Amino acid sequence: MIKKILTSVAIATCLSAAGIANAETKVGFVYVGPIGDHGWSYQHDQGRLALEKELDVKTSYVESVPEGADAERVIRQMAADGNEVIFTTSFGYMNPTLKVAKKYPKVKFEHATGYKRSANVGTYSGRFYEGRAILGTIAGKMTKSNIIGYVASFPIPEVIRGIDAMTIAARKVNPDVTVKVVWVNSWFDPGKEGDAAKALIDQGADIITQHTDSPAPLQVAEKRGVYGFGQASDMKKFAPKAQLTAIIDDWAPYYIERVKAVMDGSWESDDTWDGLKAGMVVMAPYGDAVPEDVREMADKVKASIIDGSFHPFQGPIKNQKGEIVVKEGETISDGDLSKLDWYVEGVDGTIPK
Known part of the structure; x- marks a missing residue:
């Protein structure tokens, strides 16, 4: 059974000139394994936690998502839930991510270890x-x-x-x-x-x-x-x-950098492949x-x-x-x-x- 856990940092307290609170940026993550695997998914979740500490965002994740129809369903639901950027963190999520991205052109998607991109889908991996x-x-x-x-x-x-x-x-x-x-x-x-x-x-x-x-x-x-x-x-x-x-x-610096870009409007689809020199x-x-x-x-x-x-x-x-x-x-x-x-x-x- 797929387990969904929601976590967040404190809601932004800065008020706009009209006295209305700024909306939080919502960020979603999809993991192929449990966060307790002490390996791949665990490290992505450590990056998510670091993101929460660094920026005023609300994050959510779904763990143990099979690569296939389940992935497309989960990614689509995350987009429908109002996430502004969604990180899909396994090779088999590539095509499901692209399919959902076409239906949600205003949402930014980041796919780990893939090679297919579009205007609102970027890719990233480590060397x-x-x-x-x-x-x-x-x-x-x-x-x-x-x-x-x-x-x-x-x-x-x-x-x-x-x-x-x-x-x-x-x-x-x-x-x-x-x-x-x-x-x-x-x-x-x-x-x-x-x-x-x-x-x-x-x-x-x-x-x-x-x-x-x-x-x-x-x-x-x-x-x-x-x-x-x-x-x-x-x-x-x-x-x-x-x-x-x-x-x-170490995914934390990348997640922080890319979410900042979404927040300030500078995000663009890109392919990142970093290694020892960059600290990924x-x-x-x-x-x-x-x-x-x-x-x-x-x-x-x-x-x-x-x-x-x-x-x-x-x-x-x-x-x-x-x-x-x-x-x-x-x-x-x-x-x-x-x-x-x-x-x-x-x-x-x-x-x-």
């Missing part, structure tokens, strides 16, 4: 693959079995980019690394995520990473005595010994198990991405067949990254159709 390059560097140096396990959600470009970026980085420091992937076809299903992690460990993986939203894979890593990485938020409290670091999604992607502190030399190496990768001297997808890059697909001195363009649908050398398995 999570930059964080994956740091994870790959750490994993490549710390693995003993040379097998890294990857719990993946859906075979969309965002997820494939992460797998490839991590594999490229790991093999730069350890050419013997193989990355094994298990697809769970869900963003949030602790049972499936945990089972996938167990299967990967049984296949020899001694480091587990994930592009799913619960701490379950990391908790399995903790119980089985191997290492892992948190996803979307710092998950160290769930696996204090196993977590080596985590990619943290943040790395959690290193776990105690990460050796000093590995920390230094990971820090150098991070610094080089931020200063622009290194790109996680700069050549030479080989595909699974061992063919050079990105020459030395070249880098995969943002356009090609946005539709990436192939594995690099070192990934074991095939991409589901």
Whole structure:
């Protein structure tokens, strides 16, 4: 059952010259998982809470909304309820968001991780693959079995980019690394995520990473005595010994900036794709198990991405067949990254159709 929770800050007390209170700006959020997933939806909700503290707005959210007909219904209801801007925070909400936007041209819509825009629909995402390059560097140096396990959600470009970026980085420091992937076809299903992690460990993986939203894979890593990485938020409290670091999604500055634009009338449809340099992607502190030399190496990768001297997808890059697909001195363009649908050398398995 979809649960709707409404929260708000105090109503504006400033009066206009006519003595009438200014109307609050209403902002809606649609989440694919529960806010208690401690991952993707949790971090978006942290951004919503920060927005409430910063601006005089009234926010609402609907959690655990499936990607499909339910999403369109929920988004339409939010628009009908008078929200001036609505953030739809999962890839599968792209087409439903566009359909509703056509019927409500005065409402502003922001879609996370999508690529389709219109006059009143903007898009935004994080360059999570930059964080994956740091994870790959750490994993490549710390693995003993040379097998890294990857719990993946859906075979969309965002997820494939992460797998490839991590594999490229790991093999730069350890050419013997193989990355094994298990697809769970869900963003949030602790049972499936945990089972996938167990299967990967049984296949020899001694480091587990994930592009799913619960701490379950990391908790399995903790119980089985191997290492892992948190996803979307710092998950160290769930696996204090196993977590080596985590990619943290920090949406708060973006939400504040975009809602301010709606409030002052400057909002325009745009595509935002920010990463480590802008602070939309943040790395959690290193776990105690990460050796000093590995920390230094990971820090150098991070610094080089931020200063622009290194790109996680700069050549030479080989595909699974061992063919050079990105020459030395070249880098995969943002356009090609946005539709990436192939594995690099070192990934074991095939991409589901």
